Amino acid sequence: MDATFTYQKIVAYKLKMACSNPFTYCFLLFLSLIGSSIAASPSDDLLAWVQQDNRRFLNAVIRVTNLNRTIKFYTENFGMQVLRQSDIPHEKYSYAVLGFGPEDSHFVLQLRQNYGGEKLKLGTAFAHFGIATQDAYKMVEEIRARGGVITREAGPIEGGTTVFAFVQDPDGYMFELIQRPPTPEPLCQLMLHVSDLDSAIQFYEKALGMKLLQKYDSPEEQFAIAMVGYGSNLTQITTVELRYNYNVTEYTQGNGYVQVAINTDDVYRSAAAVKLVSQELGGNITRGPDPISKTTSFLDPDGFETVLVDNRRKKE
Numbered sequence: 461m462d463a464t465f466t467y468q469k470i471v472a473y474k475l476k477m478a479c480s481n482p483f484t485y486c487f488l489l490f491l492s493l494i495g496s497s498i499a500a501s502p503s504d505d506l507l508a509w510v511q512q513d514n515r516r517f518l519n520a521v522i523r524v525t526n527l528n529r530t531i532k533f534y535t536e537n538f539g540m541q542v543l544r545q546s547d548i549p550h551e552k553y554s555y556a557v558l559g560f561g562p563e564d565s566h567f568v569l570q571l572r573q574n575y576g577g578e579k580l581k582l583g584t585a586f587a588h589f590g591i592a593t594q595d596a597y598k599m600v601e602e603i604r605a606r607g608g609v610i611t612r613e614a615g616p617i618e619g620g621t622t623v624f625a626f627v628q629d630p631d632g633y634m635f636e637l638i639q640r641p642p643t644p645e646p647l648c649q650l651m652l653h654v655s656d657l658d659s660a661i662q663f664y665e666k667a668l669g670m671k672l673l674q675k676y677d678s679p680e681e682q683f684a685i686a687m688v689g690y691g692s693n694l695t696q697i698t699t700v701e702l703r704y705n706y707n708v709t710e711y712t713q714g715n716g717y718v719q720v721a722i723n724t725d726d727v728y729r730s731a732a733a734v735k736l737v738s739q740e741l742g743g744n745i746t747r748g749p750d751p752i753s754k755t756t757s758f759l760d761p762d763g764f765e766t767v768l769v770d771n772r773r774k775k776e
Contacts, residue, residue: 503736506586510669510733514725515690517567517698518769519557519691520589520650522720524631527573529552534569537603538591539646543568552576553587560646562596567647567698571745580631583714587703588626588634592695596639600625613638628676631718640695649699650720653711655705655760657684659741663760664688664700667737668722674700696706711762719757719765727770731756734768 524530535558543563547555552575559568569589593599594626596614604610611634614624623639638648646663654660663672670688677684683706689699700720724730728749734756742761749756754770 467656482531500613503639506729506733507666508738509729510666513698513730514771515669515722517690518721518723519563519568520571520634521569521570523578523580523716523718524573525572526630527556529630530571531556531558536606537608537627538635540569544630547681550727562646563641565644567645569647573712577714580716581712581714582632582716583712584653585652585653585711585764586712586717587651587701588636588649589647590638590651590701592635592638592640592643592648594642596625596637599637600627603627619689621752643696645698650698651701651703652656652762652764653708654702654704655709656758656761657686657702657713659761660702660704661686661688663737663741663743663751664702666741667734667743667760679706713763719767721767723771724768725771727754727756727768730768733759734758 466647469494484563502592505720531542531545535542540558540560543557543559545554547554553572554575555570555572557563557570572736602608609628610625611628612624614637616623618624618698625637627635627637629635636649636651650695659690660673661675665688670690671692672686673692673694674686674687675685686687686702687694687699689697691697731749732747734743735745738758738761743759744766745756745758747755754773757765757767759765
């Protein structure tokens with residue numbers, strides 16, 4: 461039996477027993493039914509659906525200045541594989557998809573190089589990608605031996621236990637090497653700088669159905685971070701690391717990092733949820749649901765683009 465209907469019957473019975481005046485009874489019953497309808501509003505149902513939707517990270521897109529050079533760097537130093545590569549003459553760019561496993565089960569990177577060359581401005585908004593490795597010390601030494609740039613040596617922070625290092629690719633993108641146990645998702649993280657951490661967390665929870673997995677505040681170092689994603693084990697999934705630097709409210713987007721793509725069972729309902737949450741927290745839809753591509757895209761409150769891809773696109 462419908463829970464709302466049952467609730468309404470109970471309220472009506474209690475009011476009838478409490479009110480001898482029929483006009484008072486009808487008025488109070490009317491108010492109670494309005495209240496129960498508001499409690500079960502369509503917006504509540506939509507946001508609840510987002511939490512149950514079938515989602516995972518598909519890919520992130522970045523621009524590079526020399527596709528072959530970047531492919532060589534990622535395959536030799538990180539152990540990625542080239543999953544596919546193509547040239548798109550009518551749109552004047554070439555691309556390659558690299559990852560640690562098939563696209564239908566792994567988070568991957570899509571590298572794009574525009575024809576005619578392009579000067580990259582990475583900006584300050586996008587921070588870095590994270591790669592999980594069982595031995596960060598060894599990986600750092602191997603990258604150094606090939607001429608790679610190490611910007612932070614492997615090791616934990618003072619008082620910490622997690623071993624990590626930072627490496628810079630030929631275009632200046634930063635990669636954090638994180639020492640972890642074996643994982644199905646070695647491409648495990650992307651970090652974004654945000655201007656309001658709590659609002660960003662709420663947006664990713666409500667609009668994208670992610671869960672807050674970890675939150676850390678460091679007044680001494682003047683920053684706070686939050687890890688959000690799909691799943692519960694940080695060492696086994698891909699996450700978005702949201703970082704707030706104290707007293708910094710504005711970042712430059714640049715033209716290097718482009719977007720992240722996430723799948724969904726219903727691109728129309730997903731777009732409606734994003735629109736609803738954006739009215740409260742900021743952000744906006746940049747491309748409504750497309751019946752042909754079965755995608756929609758939006759900007760979060762800090763201007764980062766996300767593309768939602770309908771799962772049915774793969775099946776047709």
